[in-house]
Amino acid sequence: MTEARTARRTRGGGGAARRAERTAVRFETAKFIERNIPNFEVLDEEALQVIEHNAETVLEEIGVNFVENPAALDLWRAAGADVDGERVRLPRGLARELCKTAPSQFVQHARDPAKSVTIGGNSLVLAPVYGPPFVRDINGGRRYATMADFEKFVKLAYMSKWLHHSGGTICEPTDIPVNKRHLDMLMAHMTLSDKPFMGSVTEPSRAQDSVDMAGILFGKEFVADNTVMTSLININSPLTFDATMMGALEVYARNMQAAIISPFIVGGAMAPVSVAGTLTQVLAEVLAGVAYSQLVRPGAPVIFGAFVTSIDMNSGAPTFGTPEASHITYGAGQLARRLGLPYRSAGSFCGSKLPDAQAAYETSNSLNMGLLSGVNFMLHACGWLEGGLVASFEKFVLDADQLGVLHRLAAGVDMSENGQAMDAIREVGPGGHYLGCAHTQANFKTAFWRSDVLDYKPFETWDEEGARDSQSLAAVRVDKLLADYQAPALDPEIDAALRAFVAERKASMPDAFS
């Protein structure tokens, strides 16, 4: 973090930058979670070995496809793989060996050095929902997302104490041409927030734009040596690596920027209907993807990803917060730790169309399981609705509030003298009560996690105030946060340079809407 601070302090404008920084209002952001509790391990040693053996069998016998990517095939051939057309078969152990150069944890630097995050080890970094083409709020209902919505979400993420990361495509700004919207999204993350963010992956050229804009924001030299973006590279499950995603991965790996290498699996469609079968395929895919990243550049930071849902066999709809998804998430965490890689999974997943009880059951199932499975980077940690088709404003703040629960759970139990509280038990004695005792007075402000949005009022008060449900209370909080929002200070020279870059890139291309 010291490096980043120095980098920022020494580059760009003088007086104006300092002035902007001095006058800026600061909102509290919690440090990324450092777990002080064990992970939950659903698989025993024998089961893990079976899955690892089977994954090697998949790579050796079946192999993976690298589609329309002759350069990748050359790299694989040189590494000792058996390449047959686009099919790449890996001798047992090759992929695992190649994965060894990937770091077990890395720092992603933020514009505000205090908000830089460590990804890997016992950390958990929380980032908002990614990808929905629609948004929903209590007044406007469900509609296509726009850039204005996107900016609101970036502001909400910035204002949330429990989000460590600004994320990436929080929603798709469908009013901006497809080939230009990455520029506006990056601009929003870079200027409306000072938390870490993600780069574009939809074309290799857009990944390069992301690296170039990061160079303006952080300084080119800084970006050359440090990770300032973590981007999402989906595998086209089963066992297929397409040229677009791999092209983006190549750009990021070459530039030492981080990538989540993530199977995208609806169980029963893109993977077997069974947990062990899905884990086998996930491991085989991640092994191949991470190994490839290390062929591109040994030491490039990568994350073992696992986006896994089950399917409703009646309707074909993906389903969320299900026990099968939990088993896979727990198991994949164990496999990632045995590989020595940071792990990405879980999120505010739900299939519900509304931020109602269904949404919350499904989301809580996934958030709790994500914490206990040892996830290091949780994308979609808040705001996900309707199977990821919708980013919900109200659910965003409700979920973000629940992320505070994860922080406290992860902290573990305070076993200090104060935590043991023997003096309090002595002071109060049988039949007494603790509200007024010295220990309670000394500790009550920090003793219990407290929601910033849920209702704890007496029934009568709640009733008089309109008997509002969670969605209505959340809508109030959304409005309040957006009203209170103030942008973090940014050196005006950097701001101007970013705007110039975006304008120039936009002018260089015709608009494309598909």
Place this chain on the structure above:
Amino acid sequence: MTEARTARRTRGGGGAARRAERTAVRFETAKFIERNIPNFEVLDEEALQVIEHNAETVLEEIGVNFVENPAALDLWRAAGADVDGERVRLPRGLARELCKTAPSQFVQHARDPAKSVTIGGNSLVLAPVYGPPFVRDINGGRRYATMADFEKFVKLAYMSKWLHHSGGTICEPTDIPVNKRHLDMLMAHMTLSDKPFMGSVTEPSRAQDSVDMAGILFGKEFVADNTVMTSLININSPLTFDATMMGALEVYARNMQAAIISPFIVGGAMAPVSVAGTLTQVLAEVLAGVAYSQLVRPGAPVIFGAFVTSIDMNSGAPTFGTPEASHITYGAGQLARRLGLPYRSAGSFCGSKLPDAQAAYETSNSLNMGLLSGVNFMLHACGWLEGGLVASFEKFVLDADQLGVLHRLAAGVDMSENGQAMDAIREVGPGGHYLGCAHTQANFKTAFWRSDVLDYKPFETWDEEGARDSQSLAAVRVDKLLADYQAPALDPEIDAALRAFVAERKASMPDAFS
């Protein structure tokens, strides 16, 4: 279970009983959960030893009060405790030694022997909410509970696949005199359901009525030798055992009927604001209570209970689904296992006034933590609303549905050849899809847990059908279950004998409403 089946088959009427049994419609009830996954252990060995040491210090130095109960004081004196007025101080180790005669698990027999449950070991038995004076439904809103509401809940519990237990005071039938309502509640559990149930604890005489009615239902000899009720004995935390609850415990223990011995703690009010301090007090209280049960009758079946919530220090309201409650629930599970006692905790806890997102977040947090903390008996597993003041019909069926998730989570991962699914991965290969493959076809019906109430429909269908939220969908399910309900067969002679007993007991007392 064989004993119970024989007992039922041989007692009571002949042809009519068999006829009733033959024609009865049966609804599926899942077997109680037998965990095939590890427990989550938040405390390390050192922390556990500290808490156990401190609990002994509490019992030795501070002691507990047995209020208005001279017979209990005599028992304690004879056992070697230091009795000073109503204060009972226990030499280190005495309580733990006395606890050793309590069984580590026991069978609670049900009227339908197939529904008997094992409580302890790796089991998890799920029972509905207990105690609310109010009910709520989508049409009638919040109102005082009546006997008609109570009967509806017994029917819903009977119809629920995932509830193993009919519970006790699912809601308070406030339209029946206080001194008589236990008779009507028992009658409902005994005749409208054939699942196991709880006895009355509000007076020793009502506990005796429960034992007597159980004698009619199961046969007196059977009840003398077998546990057919599990009842809820709350400790008046901190460290106080009142005469009413202890009187009921004495009746049950003498009759070898099971009791949950349970601190009732709102943290910061009835226990210290810290997790370790609360665990210390919980352990001290349970040690004293269980030890007392074994003084009354060595070998009486008891359960280590821990009802624990935190408090909102702004409003004084109890709060639910909080990380502090989770820590305590995990830790108390570890302490219970070290004592070799069955464990009761967790439930569908929430503070929300409505079955909305808040209710579901809080409930899911508690249910998930309950499963992973090794709970053996989960009271309040469905239907709890508004801090336990309200039993909600819609939340009852929503929560009960989520209990299906716990069943699947607890089953663990299938590592059979079929589970490994290597043939499926071979058959489908890179770029294929699994929906049509042989393995999917063979397994899809049972591969994934499926909700019976949540919405998985396409957006357009859902929208055309009225864009219903979870509460509305749940209301439909409540009506459907109640419309489909048919009482389980009961020998008409037993039914008549129960009714005669209730009539006689009611006639023997004036009505009391407080």
